[in-house]
Amino acid sequence: MTRLLIPRRKALLGAAGLAAAPLAAPFVARAADPIRIGVLLAKTGQIAAQTEYLANGTFLAMEQRNNTVMGQPAELVWLDEPTPQAATQNMQKLVQENKAVAILGGSLSSNALAEEATAAQLKIPFVCDNAAATEISGKNCNRYTFRLNTPVAVQQRMLAPYALKYGKKWYHITASYAFGQDILRSSRALLKAAGGTEVGSDEVPLNTADFSSFILKIRQAQPDVVVGGLSAGDLSTFLKQWNELGMKGKIPFVEIAIGDTDIWAVGPDAATGTFTKLWDHTNPDNPPEEKAFAAAYLKKYAKPAADKAWMGWITARSLFESIDAANSTDPMAIVEGLEAWKVQSGATSYNYRKFDHQMLLRNLAVTVKPKITDKWDYFDVAATLPADPADLDKVFGTQEEIGCKMG
Amino acid sequence: MLEILLSQVVSGLVLGGLYVLIAIGLSIIFGLLGIVNFAHGTFFTLGAYFALTLYQYFGWPAVVLAPVLVGAVGMVAERLLIRRLYDKEPLISLIVTFALALLIEASVRLIYGGIGQPFSPPPLLAGFLIWGPILITKYRFSVLLTTAALLLLLWLFLEKTPFGRILRAGSRDPEMVGLLGINLPRVLTWVFGLGCAISGIAGVLAAPLWTITPAMATNAIMPAFVVVAIGGLGSFAGAVIAGLMVGVVIALTIQFYPSASGAVMYVFMALMLLLRPRGLLGERWERFE
Numbered sequence: 001m002t003r004l005l006i007p008r009r010k011a012l013l014g015a016a017g018l019a020a021a022p023l024a025a026p027f028v029a030r031a032a033d034p035i036r037i038g039v040l041l042a043k044t045g046q047i048a049a050q051t052e053y054l055a056n057g058t059f060l061a062m063e064q065r066n067n068t069v070m071g072q073p074a075e076l077v078w079l080d081e082p083t084p085q086a087a088t089q090n091m092q093k094l095v096q097e098n099k100a101v102a103i104l105g106g107s108l109s110s111n112a113l114a115e116e117a118t119a120a121q122l123k124i125p126f127v128c129d130n131a132a133a134t135e136i137s138g139k140n141c142n143r144y145t146f147r148l149n150t151p152v153a154v155q156q157r158m159l160a161p162y163a164l165k166y167g168k169k170w171y172h173i174t175a176s177y178a179f180g181q182d183i184l185r186s187s188r189a190l191l192k193a194a195g196g197t198e199v200g201s202d203e204v205p206l207n208t209a210d211f212s213s214f215i216l217k218i219r220q221a222q223p224d225v226v227v228g229g230l231s232a233g234d235l236s237t238f239l240k241q242w243n244e245l246g247m248k249g250k251i252p253f254v255e256i257a258i259g260d261t262d263i264w265a266v267g268p269d270a271a272t273g274t275f276t277k278l279w280d281h282t283n284p285d286n287p288p289e290e291k292a293f294a295a296a297y298l299k300k301y302a303k304p305a306a307d308k309a310w311m312g313w314i315t316a317r318s319l320f321e322s323i324d325a326a327n328s329t330d331p332m333a334i335v336e337g338l339e340a341w342k343v344q345s346g347a348t349s350y351n352y353r354k355f356d357h358q359m360l361l362r363n364l365a366v367t368v369k370p371k372i373t374d375k376w377d378y379f380d381v382a383a384t385l386p387a388d389p390a391d392l393d394k395v396f397g398t399q400e401e402i403g404c405k406m407g
Numbered sequence: 408m409l410e411i412l413l414s415q416v417v418s419g420l421v422l423g424g425l426y427v428l429i430a431i432g433l434s435i436i437f438g439l440l441g442i443v444n445f446a447h448g449t450f451f452t453l454g455a456y457f458a459l460t461l462y463q464y465f466g467w468p469a470v471v472l473a474p475v476l477v478g479a480v481g482m483v484a485e486r487l488l489i490r491r492l493y494d495k496e497p498l499i500s501l502i503v504t505f506a507l508a509l510l511i512e513a514s515v516r517l518i519y520g521g522i523g524q525p526f527s528p529p530p531l532l533a534g535f536l537i538w539g540p541i542l543i544t545k546y547r548f549s550v551l552l553t554t555a556a557l558l559l560l561l562w563l564f565l566e567k568t569p570f571g572r573i574l575r576a577g578s579r580d581p582e583m584v585g586l587l588g589i590n591l592p593r594v595l596t597w598v599f600g601l602g603c604a605i606s607g608i609a610g611v612l613a614a615p616l617w618t619i620t621p622a623m624a625t626n627a628i629m630p631a632f633v634v635v636a637i638g639g640l641g642s643f644a645g646a647v648i649a650g651l652m653v654g655v656v657i658a659l660t661i662q663f664y665p666s667a668s669g670a671v672m673y674v675f676m677a678l679m680l681l682l683r684p685r686g687l688l689g690e691r692w693e694r695f696e
Contacts, residue, residue, distance in 0.1 A: 044512070044622055045622055045625070046620070046622065046625075048516075048521045048620070048621070048622060049521050049522040049523055049620060051521075052520065052521035052522065053522075176666045176669075202661070202665040202666075203665060203666040204665065204666075204668075205666065205668060205669025205670070206669070207625060207626055207669075208668070208669065209422075209613075209617050209623075209626035209627075210418075210421075210422045210616070210617075210657075212418040212421070212422075212547070212658075213415050213418050213419070213657070213658040213661035213662065213668075214661055214665065216411060216414050216415060216418060216542075217411070217661070217662065220410075220411050233523060233618050233620055233622075236523050236618040237617055237618045240525075240527075240616070240617075240618060241616060243527075244527075244528065244544055244546065244615070244616065245544060246534075246535060246544070261522045261523070262523075264522060264523070264525070265522060265523025265524065265525060265618050265619075265620070266523075266525060267525025267526065267527055268525070269525075269527050270525075270527060
């Protein structure tokens, strides 16, 4: 056998280089001149559990139209968004190489903030389907960006009464990136306004695997309630370990914007808390079109539609219908189509507000069921917020409060 | 304050124990085969998924088979892929094992889907142990004990058995071992399988604590590289000491400066390598210099 000669430094340098490399190669669909719409969603990482459903919903929306837009063949081209920098590079690739006429995506706030700036630069319509950072449709807004998810500050206002119900001594545990920092800022302001006290606060790095040391700190601080700001897989791990360390049922936990996939990963024994979310597949008040979507999803994927699947579906639907209405792939015509798009079905209505391109829709306040018997059904819907749909505009804030200036 | 600090140290030791198990497998494979195995974290993932599947179909006792299955997958990978890399540039082994990691992760995603899988500790190990100021769950305590027992067995295996002596000799002078009539390629297959199985054990132990997802290797592989670098490449004792130190340093950082808890192990590694470039207990091996 040949004697092995391994330069150690070279090997370690190579290892470090590979660790920093993006983890997935792009998939590029090709056909003969169809209308192409780009999809920018993470394919790996802690958010991938959510993006799988976002993508499923998006592709189902296209299938339901027989893969046509404006009566012409259309296709979705899905590229990865492993980091904000790589996401913007992939957005450029979608526009310049794949000739995409609009982009759907933005799974993480940090990515979406970078993507919306690139959308403005490239003058391409970008409809953000998941990220919730307030700035996206706030001070960073632009004419080409539209956003589905309710901004953090608004969701936090909706959740605050549920946290205050438990008391005014709060402990914050939030992710140390845009989404978590936004939650922390908003929650602190609400707590101060309510005359409460923050008894502790921890900012947690993304992809934290062990929360036991954080939980020990919370246990010692004895808050009335823990206000979370963790995302996706990190939230699942936290709740799992929260139960393992005996905290479930002792100190209540609340957080905005939970995804079904987050709670499904926790399991029935450990799941706990009160949350906000946009949609629930078991909600009897869902309009007929959404019940049909849920049935189609179940038929195609043999499992219920998570809220993220609906988010992918409704966002894609808004874009496809807006292109149809514009009857043009000109970017500004699509933007104007999105600005005019509206769905009204009974008490349910969706539309993008003209001055900030934020979708106005009611949120759900949900609590984990005391006993979970169906592995896909963890929540009781406690309320639809705001209670009166006429208050939607007020709840989402005025132009002055939002700080969006499109120019 | 002392109460919380002691509890944090114990918590850090449990985390460090898992890091040690992942790093030991990596260190053995690097030390004996000369391969920087970038797919090592995915064998940790496989351990967690095999444990989950065995539990779902056959109950808790069957979970002990999970590391055996991981080891078997590792041996197949060695026979088909890894052994072709022994006399190649290190960069090639990095790229090939990186590709293997992607393949395994994608396969797991295809079979189980991308969403996290719920998995809780066995009911037998539910509850707490409280010793004075220290609080630890029974499951975490059992993880600590299992890790200690495994490390002892592994050390005895490598130091006191004829097979262990062949391994150590093969890592220093493979040609001489071959001349003595020992089938070294077969031994190397077993070594790779052993390293993967140890990583699989870490995956089994972590499954009830972490969220089981196809990407869970991300949380395992980087700490493992850090532990191996701090402990000294190929050093068993170095990896044990470094792993426990990293766990405790992370836990104490969470207590005092939580937002730095993700970066602290890299700072610790940089400081350690500045002071002692070979790592804590790294030897000067001519083949690595």
